[in-house]
Amino acid sequence: MPGFFTSIFQWISGLFFSKQAEIAVVGLQASGKTSFVNVITSGQWSEDVVPTIAFNFRKIRKGNVTMKIWDVAGQPKFRSMWERYCNGVDAIVFVVDSVDHDKFNTARFELHQLLGQPTLVGVPLLVLGNKNDLDGHVPVKELIRNLELDKISDRPVSCYSVWPTFSHRRLFPCLCFDLAPVLDEEPTQLVREPPVITPQL
Numbered sequence: 001m002p003g004f005f006t007s008i009f010q011w012i013s014g015l016f017f018s019k020q021a022e023i024a025v026v027g028l029q030a031s032g033k034t035s036f037v038n039v040i041t042s043g044q045w046s047e048d049v050v051p052t053i054a055f056n057f058r059k060i061r062k063g064n065v066t067m068k069i070w071d072v073a074g075q076p077k078f079r080s081m082w083e084r085y086c087n088g089v090d091a092i093v094f095v096v097d098s099v100d101h102d103k104f105n106t107a108r109f110e111l112h113q114l115l116g117q118p119t120l121v122g123v124p125l126l127v128l129g130n131k132n133d134l135d136g137h138v139p140v141k142e143l144i145r146n147l148e149l150d151k152i153s154d155r156p157v158s159c160y161s162v163w164p165t166f167s168h169r170r171l172f173p174c175l176c177f178d179l180a181p182v183l184d185e186e187p188t189q190l191v192r193e194p195p196v197i198t199p200q201l
């Protein structure tokens with residue numbers, strides 16, 4: 001019975017307090033965007049992910065938050081499309097392979113090129129340093145330096161180190177927290193001291 005009342009309460013509160021958020025997930029190919037989106041939408045991790053062609057669209061509801069997610073392909077031929085999918089979203093999620101040191105320069109170039117688009121001024125940015133389960137991953141402070149996130153001054157920016165395989169339960173709250181300004185809650189700071197999301201073993 002208590003479960004029944006809880007469900008009814010959630011349903012009613014959802015009607016009155018429901019919020020919508022739309023995000024675009026971008027980043028270089030094989031950085032783990034689709035894996036991340038799969039984990040937060042269905043809780044499922046699989047190593048068999050095919051490279052995305054153009055984009056995938058997912059819609060999920062958690063509690064009273066409905067989130068629309070554009071998972072955009074990262075191969076060079078698709079990068080010119082990023083701006084189109086980021087235009088009008090509540091936050092841009094930029095995924096970086098935190099082990100692939102050779103690609104940091106390209107990731108920084110593509111990120112800053114994207115953020116330089118006049119249509120995207122002010123759109124909050126969440127950077128996820130992915131694959132922190134692997135040896136050689138760089139910590140968040142180094143990611144901030146490598147991607148020059150501290151030079152971004154026209155929007156809220158956050159950066160986390162993540163590993164979707166085991167931390168998916170913490171990823172959605174992390175996203176909601178970063179969308180707090182969008183959801184009319186407490187404001188975030190510019191590149192705040194980031195919590196590192198460690199795997200739950």
Ligand SMILES: Nc1nc2c(ncn2[C@@H]2O[C@H](COP(=O)(O)OP(=O)(O)OP(=O)(O)O)[C@@H](O)[C@H]2O)c(=O)[nH]1
Nearest residue numbers: 029030031032033034035047049051052073074131
């Ligand atoms: N070890 C580890 N591997 C990961 C992680 N996230 C993704 N991968 C692997 O990285 C590879 C690429 O993942 P995808 O999710 O397809 O990458 P993507 O960014 O969507 O790539 P595109 O669609 O081509 O832009 C796959 O083999 C995944 O299994 C992670 O956190 N840890």
Ligand SMILES: [Mg+2]
Nearest residue numbers: 033034051052
């Ligand atoms: Mg993909």
